[in-house]
Amino acid sequence: MEHQQLSAANIGISDDIQWLSQFGASASGGVTRLLYTKEWMDAQLAVKKKMEAFGLETAFDDVGNVFGRLNGTESPDEVILTGSHIDTVIDGGKYDGAFGVLAGMLAIRHLHETCGRPKKTLEAVSLCEEEGSRFPITYWGSGNITGAFSLSDAETPKDASGISLREAMRQNGFGAGRYPAPLRTDIKAFLEIHIEQGQTLERSGKDIGIVTGIAGQRRYTVTLDGECNHAGTTSMKWRKDPLAAGSSIIHELMLSAERQPEELRLTCGKMTVEPNMANVIPGRIQFSVDIRHPEEDVLAAFHQKLVSIVENISRSKGVRPVIDEYMRIEPVQMNQTLTRTAAEAAKEQGADPEKIVSGAGHDAQMLGRTFPACMLFVPSRGGISHSPLEFTPAHQLETGVLTLANVLHKLAY
């Protein structure tokens, strides 16, 4: 394929993003498509239909992932897969996930039209869950492809109204053997393109980011029990004030995080205070700690740091601490051969790609544990995501799709 052929094309990605955003459109201009709801199923069926219009052979699997396939001429059993997800958070944006699904389909159509049939099989995919907004489970779609999850994991998770994941699947005809089992072994590479959800590209003025790894996450709830008391009559030296202790802990954690490598992210985003009255020394506080880094060793070391800061300060302030680690997701490195190929493709597209560690989770994190995987980022204005305000200009979306097409070309033709 001539590079000029790709760069000259007008892919029309902006129109398709606008088109898909009608499914589950919210009053605020955002989108709400929770897994296995009518809005989500309508969108997934619309994507399937569009794949067919693009000349792809389509199929659901038994969890609800939908694939659009362009068979390879030489090694049809070797699949280069690309896509993302169309489920959203409540009142999310038009770009998160959706862009990657549509970009994959458009890139394959464009390659087909421009370069004919590939040697290896190209598949676009709309994965059936990534956000975990309806059920307390993330990467359900991609996890069933890798074998990290199986249908038996669908019994326990329930949504806010008590409907189980299994029941929600049944309502859409999934999970009953009507479609092929989702587990796959034929995937030779997975490529996902996504808005950055951060400001690295915007600040550096670059159009394409190449993800080298996706950070691991640990999340904790820290509870500090002290002694509720009268604000006026209790001497400072007799207090067991959990908010004073918690403030010192967060202060110390932030100082400690600043001394760590740049990729470390530490967030205390949630705090509750009891009884939460201006003239009463609190009796108990709870706060969240979210730690992310692309290396497991750094996370493990910071875990120890957290424990020692919480314990030392609690002891000196006379409060009783409990640290509950309720989430641990290990980091994943992207495939180095693929990231090199992607960087080349981006340069051919005229973009000077920026290497980025993703602090947010993505389907490529799950698929990348089993298959060679790679991610491309396009800028997102102000780094805003999960909001109706998500926005990426059309020319940057186009550059993204064309870069993705170029990578697919290098892998499949």
Add this chain to the structure above:
Amino acid sequence: MEHQQLSAANIGISDDIQWLSQFGASASGGVTRLLYTKEWMDAQLAVKKKMEAFGLETAFDDVGNVFGRLNGTESPDEVILTGSHIDTVIDGGKYDGAFGVLAGMLAIRHLHETCGRPKKTLEAVSLCEEEGSRFPITYWGSGNITGAFSLSDAETPKDASGISLREAMRQNGFGAGRYPAPLRTDIKAFLEIHIEQGQTLERSGKDIGIVTGIAGQRRYTVTLDGECNHAGTTSMKWRKDPLAAGSSIIHELMLSAERQPEELRLTCGKMTVEPNMANVIPGRIQFSVDIRHPEEDVLAAFHQKLVSIVENISRSKGVRPVIDEYMRIEPVQMNQTLTRTAAEAAKEQGADPEKIVSGAGHDAQMLGRTFPACMLFVPSRGGISHSPLEFTPAHQLETGVLTLANVLHKLAY
């Protein structure tokens, strides 16, 4: 009067506290008597009736304070006033306020029975508001006696259901000129006895506290506006995290408070975080700051300290601070002659009195700005107050009433 006569008496204060607690009794064993409610009015009328049974001449004033008077034989126009309040917080205890009202009545009856008529007039009072639990105004009863408030101040304050203070007064027959105006100029001394609401007496093992001054209070709401963002994708160095800034501010304030004189009390009791999600850097937090000290200079200096800590840390963390001072109550010193008299009386009662600065507000704080005033404290178990768990053993209550009677004797006989 012989001191033996007083110390030998069994005043019966515990029974009367139990009796009064039936008015507005709550399911949890506490008491709820909000100003001008039926529960409060029933209790105030019951107090009036008991004053009459004690041989006192009773009268309401036009805000609802009720007085029980024992006229002096030589200087009837010189009044020694003693009492407290019977309004409570929601689900408060049996002792706060009520003890002082009943102790005053019982002490006067006891003096009358033991020593006959005083030279100066003795008056017991049940003041009509101290807590400010129903309306956003405190010391309404005592403030109308001193002239700090007048009936025209009753138009604005409204309770949670929108009823104005004025309307609530009308519902009970007050504020319409049916009773004498509350303003007084004939008070030569005011004495209030109260549970400590702190642990000073309990820790020192003493039965009587003599209040030397009541701390001034300043209350603030500090708002910090930052930038809400993704916990995983936003570099630590680009964050404008108001919870990180607020934690450093509270940490610094507490360090600063520890370097101040022992009487300083600094409390951050309330905090709200927006949007309050574990994986989102907060956009805004608000927290309360409550500062108390018996000297205005110390409060003014700490105010400056607060402003500079908030501004410096906010600047370095990139958040925008607003400090709203929504309450300022000046400290008041108790009358030194009266505190000496009270200390003498306590020693005669066999108590080794402890000098205490009250960190809590009391009616004596309002009355003490205009008239010579003095307060006695009895211990309160665990320093607990504003709770059904309030408790003071009978023998300590008795010692309190007898000490109060002894002070009244020194002043009026």
